[in-house]
Amino acid sequence: MTAGTVVTVSVYPVRGCAGRSLPRADVGPAGLAGDRAWAAVTGAGRQLRGKDAPALAGVPATGDPAADAAAITAALREPVHLEPLGSRPDGGAAVHLVSRQALDRAAAGIVPAGCGADDPRANLVLDLPGDDERGWVGRRLRLGSAVLEVTRLPKHCLGVYAEVVQPGTVAVGDPVTTE
Incomplete structure (x- = not known):
């Protein structure tokens, strides 16, 4: 139906x-494909979540880890890198x-x-x-x-x-x- x-x-x-x-x-x-594949991680190794870092919601992710890490770093004014999530968060x-x-x-x-x-x-x-x-x-x-x-x-x-x-x-x- x-x-x-x-x-x-x-x-x-x-x-x-x-x-x-x-x-x-x-x-x-x-x-x-490509959905929720990455997590932003601080230099201290903490995975960022939207509720902990509301500014993330304003960053349009592209799926390019280097470009997305740079955009998140700029938005948060804190260096981050991306790590694969691996499983559903x-x-x-x-x-x-x-x-x-x-x-x-x-x-x-x-x-x-x-x-x-x-x-x-x-x-x-x-x-x-x-x-x-x-x-x-x-x-x-x-x-x-x-x-x-x-x-x-x-x-x-x-x-x-x-x-x-x-x-x-x-x-x-x-x-x-x-x-």
């Missing part, structure tokens, strides 16, 4: 930094999906109790005119040639987290089909 379409594909190459939109992305077992799922409708509700101040309406940093923004992704936990989705299984709601309550069942490619305009 077609539930909607993919309207935005985004990756966040450096944990805590701004992402970048793409017309399409390859989706592997760990998620979208904080136990996050491979892919984060959120609907345009959920973003609109959040912008209007309509969010479940205890949840924030902050930038969800979603990999895929979907247009779901007649559906709500919060009811998809336990279901499989086909987006482009990739198949995802929705596993849970994120802590911040916008969207859903999914694991990759079948790697493939997802692009802006692809239909979202529930299985």
Whole structure:
């Protein structure tokens, strides 16, 4: 059953930094290629997180470790280098999906109790005119040639987290089909 379409594909190459939109992305077992691949690390060896260094959110990461380290160093006025993350930070799922409708509700101040309406940093923004992704936990989705299984709601309550069942490619305009 077609539930909607993919309207935005985004990756966040450096944990805590701004992402970048793409017309399409390859989706592997760990998620979208190039997503959350790097962490900024201080000279003292401390990995930086967005909540510890809010200025990271204003740095648009490109996926080029040298350029991104230089941009972060300039923004924080502290030398950093990038290290590979290796696994999903904080136990996050491979892919984060959120609907345009959920973003609109959040912008209007309509969010479940205890949840924030902050930038969800979603990999895929979907247009779901007649559906709500919060009811998809336990279901499989086909987006482009990739198949995802929705596993849970994120802590911040916008969207859903999914694991990759079948790697493939997802692009802006692809239909979202529930299985």
